[in-house]
Amino acid sequence: MGSAALTDAIKSIREWSMTGGRPALTSPTAVGDNFGSLVFNDRVQAARLPKAAYKALRATITKGESLDLSTADAVASALKDWSIEHGATHYTHWFQPMTGITAEKHDSFLQPSGEGKAVLEFSGKELVKGEPDASSFPHGGMRSTFEARGYTAWDPTSPPWLKVDGNNVTLVIPTAFVSWTGEALDKKTPLLRSIEALSRQATRVLKLFGSTSERVMTTCGPEQEYFLIDRNFYFARPDLINAGRTLFGAKPPKGQEMEDQYFGSIPERVLACMADAELELCKVGVPVKTRHNEVAPSQYEVAPIFESANVAVDHQLMTMEVLKRTAPKYGLECLLHEKPFAGVNGSGKHNNWSMSDEFGNNLLSPGATPHDNVQFLVFCAAVLRAVDRWQGALRATIASAGNDHRLGANEAPPAILSVFLGDQLADIFEQIEKGGAKSTKQGGILELGVSGLPKLPRDAGDRNRTSPFAFTGNKFEFRAVSSGQNISLPNMMLNVAVADALESIADDLEKAVKGGEDLNKAVAKLLTKIVKEHKRIIFNGNGYSKEWEKEAAKRGLLNHKNTVAALPELVKPAVVKVLEKHKVLNGREIHARYEVYLEAYNKTINIEGQLMVLMAHRYILPAALEYQKQIGQAVVAAKASGGTTVQSKKLVVKYSKLVDQFQAQAEVLNGLLEHSGASPEKHAKYMRDKVIPAMNKLRDIGDAIEVLTPHGLWPLPTYREMLFVK
Numbered sequence: 001m002g003s004a005a006l007t008d009a010i011k012s013i014r015e016w017s018m019t020g021g022r023p024a025l026t027s028p029t030a031v032g033d034n035f036g037s038l039v040f041n042d043r044v045q046a047a048r049l050p051k052a053a054y055k056a057l058r059a060t061i062t063k064g065e066s067l068d069l070s071t072a073d074a075v076a077s078a079l080k081d082w083s084i085e086h087g088a089t090h091y092t093h094w095f096q097p098m099t100g101i102t103a104e105k106h107d108s109f110l111q112p113s114g115e116g117k118a119v120l121e122f123s124g125k126e127l128v129k130g131e132p133d134a135s136s137f138p139h140g141g142m143r144s145t146f147e148a149r150g151y152t153a154w155d156p157t158s159p160p161w162l163k164v165d166g167n168n169v170t171l172v173i174p175t176a177f178v179s180w181t182g183e184a185l186d187k188k189t190p191l192l193r194s195i196e197a198l199s200r201q202a203t204r205v206l207k208l209f210g211s212t213s214e215r216v217m218t219t220c221g222p223e224q225e226y227f228l229i230d231r232n233f234y235f236a237r238p239d240l241i242n243a244g245r246t247l248f249g250a251k252p253p254k255g256q257e258m259e260d261q262y263f264g265s266i267p268e269r270v271l272a273c274m275a276d277a278e279l280e281l282c283k284v285g286v287p288v289k290t291r292h293n294e295v296a297p298s299q300y301e302v303a304p305i306f307e308s309a310n311v312a313v314d315h316q317l318m319t320m321e322v323l324k325r326t327a328p329k330y331g332l333e334c335l336l337h338e339k340p341f342a343g344v345n346g347s348g349k350h351n352n353w354s355m356s357d358e359f360g361n362n363l364l365s366p367g368a369t370p371h372d373n374v375q376f377l378v379f380c381a382a383v384l385r386a387v388d389r390w391q392g393a394l395r396a397t398i399a400s401a402g403n404d405h406r407l408g409a410n411e412a413p414p415a416i417l418s419v420f421l422g423d424q425l426a427d428i429f430e431q432i433e434k435g436g437a438k439s440t441k442q443g444g445i446l447e448l449g450v451s452g453l454p455k456l457p458r459d460a461g462d463r464n465r466t467s468p469f470a471f472t473g474n475k476f477e478f479r480a481v482s483s484g485q486n487i488s489l490p491n492m493m494l495n496v497a498v499a500d501a502l503e504s505i506a507d508d509l510e511k512a513v514k515g516g517e518d519l520n521k522a523v524a525k526l527l528t529k530i531v532k533e534h535k536r537i538i539f540n541g542n543g544y545s546k547e548w549e550k551e552a553a554k555r556g557l558l559n560h561k562n563t564v565a566a567l568p569e570l571v572k573p574a575v576v577k578v579l580e581k582h583k584v585l586n587g588r589e590i591h592a593r594y595e596v597y598l599e600a601y602n603k604t605i606n607i608e609g610q611l612m613v614l615m616a617h618r619y620i621l622p623a624a625l626e627y628q629k630q631i632g633q634a635v636v637a638a639k640a641s642g643g644t645t646v647q648s649k650k651l652v653v654k655y656s657k658l659v660d661q662f663q664a665q666a667e668v669l670n671g672l673l674e675h676s677g678a679s680p681e682k683h684a685k686y687m688r689d690k691v692i693p694a695m696n697k698l699r700d701i702g703d704a705i706e707v708l709t710p711h712g713l714w715p716l717p718t719y720r721e722m723l724f725v726k
Helices: 002-017 026-036 042-048 050-062 067-087 125-127 188-208 232-237 240-245 268-281 309-332 374-389 389-397 421-435 488-514 521-538 548-553 563-571 574-580 587-640 644-670 682-710 719-726
Strands: 088-092 105-110 109-116 119-121 150-154 161-165 168-179 216-222 225-230 289-292 301-303 334-335 351-357 469-471 476-478
Touching: 002 232, 026 268, 050 067, 067 119, 067 682, 088 476, 088 521, 109 563, 125 150, 161 188, 168 188, 188 309, 188 351, 188 374, 188 488, 216 225, 216 301, 216 309, 216 421, 216 488, 225 232, 225 309, 225 719, 232 334, 232 374, 240 587, 268 289, 268 301, 268 309, 268 389, 301 309, 301 548, 309 334, 309 476, 309 488, 334 421, 351 488, 374 389, 374 488, 374 521, 389 488, 389 563, 563 587, 563 682, 574 587, 587 682, 644 682
Parallel strands: 088 168
Antiparallel strands: 088 105, 109 119, 150 168, 161 168, 216 351, 225 301, 225 334, 289 301, 351 476, 469 476
16 A cells, blocks of 8 residues: 555656646735635725624724624625625624634525525624534533533624635625523623723723823734645555554654754645645735745745734634645645654644734834833743743643643753743843843844845844744744644733733732832833742743753753643643633533543543554554565475574564554453543543553554555555655
8 A cells, every 4th residue: 555655646746737727826015915705804895884883893993892683684785795796695603712723604595585586694693693402512511412402603703705615605794602591602792802802901001191092902923834745655554544644663874853844845745735825815814924834844834924813813713724624635634733754843833922002013013222122121021920920821821732842852941931032122121120221232234245145134133933932023022822722811811911911910909100200210110020039930941951951850840741630730720710700711610621621632632642553453454464474485485495594593583472462452452441430630641651551562563564564565644655756
């Protein structure tokens, strides 16, 4: 099978390389003209809505004002006409259940009108509210199986768009998803609540500095790492199809040791796939900006420009969907798992996060002289306090069985949360602790030593790729987020953590000013206090080093190395209290999420374990037993003809021993998977402590067998093929 897949892959590459199989080139002008062409955005709204309806809708989007039914009817009518003009026949309320992916139910615009005829209709009521079945989605005990009612509620802050798929065009309406009791069954609702919570506290702080801002939004620019491999290999690997990662696979002679993949020339077929995906994303308004090869072979990255966090989350989900949908057109498969291939770098999703007021001012922009930018220092200090106070909850938001393979593995940030500030900012906060705020560290000009090359402005500090939470100029980059996850949860928790920090800052400063204290003196005193209390979270060094792990323990920082250890942080009383205080999630809602994520972990490990047993019996053992028979027959034949058999006998003994060990370990794993009856928490610990080590041992033996087995007999595409045949 492995050889057949390789033959098919080479054939598909040759066929694609023929001129007739290549897509037509897209001009930059066409890309510009197409941007947002399938989005019911502000420009389209202004052109198609009555002035009163447009004004009311903008007030809802920018100020959070409620929307009346007459405005909803006007928007629905314009949406319907615009969609039908683009060929749409159906609409869907697109939502984000706790499965981590998106969900949609399509309804037709067609309404029977009698006498065998029909009309196309879409009302404000249909726009505002939908009713999908809520019983079959993960709910963590918030719903009984027989209680099916759930509602989708239109989110006006994220513009509708058209999904073109083959011969079908569907109007996609981003929505929240709640139960009949009003509790959040999705990931969007808590995110929207957290944005409101942060805005309330951030505007309090801004008013102290004389701002007239009435609304602050969080902004986000999530980078997406992913793998592309030939689809023939994908279909020949049941583990990739069902688990998203390879459960067996010997290390190839060449991996990423030569460091020749990162930022290298993009393979032609891959580049064509990227260009196609980017064009589709441009049409639906996703502002993709950057593409490049990543570190591992066949690994790539796409990055967008900053947007409001809510829209950025929707766009990020659309990006993953478009990448998955586009790759097969080019004979490729897009892998979004955090660690599809052992031994090479896994994939993350760097979550670039900041705050901005309604005037477009980035609150985390330090300016040319950050030590004089008191407002910036206050907001930056709030982030330090937030990450330190709520490091456990933030770690829990990125916990998953897939991310456990990546975090702390010299390719991604460690599981220890810390903040990198860079030389200049770290120096400023050190001076603040001592009672000042002046820094002597400046960027300056970088001399390259070649007269023909330009002089480059140098940043005041270097970057740190080992940091899980790094300041990168005018934003913080939460680098520990995993490649396949919905980023709503980490952004929600980050928003709440910062909102809570800003609330305490606003309380202290308002009290000081009300008591007659000078604002600047009050700020200086408060900043000194924050730095002293939370300086342990600041770390500019090598996050991969063993020394940092020891140092972090001395500082009292948490080090939850896996999901089972991290998830309980979500339901600690202090976390539940802060989420309830800021009206983001109630106790029942947060405990439900804990149950859902725990169940997902248990099911993921169980599926992977069952797959390993299946692959052992149906793929690897038949091939191994066949080769064992062949080398045994070769020894007998050599002995009969008087030839030497010493080395052949050694191979037979070594190989037979591996086969016996493999069979025995497969049975051990199969037996361990029979575990049941324990609570979800105990079962998760059992999976971590018993099942995963047994899976790792089975893999080690299987990979050793692969190395000794002839290529023609090996039933699975190898790493050498999957990673390097492009």
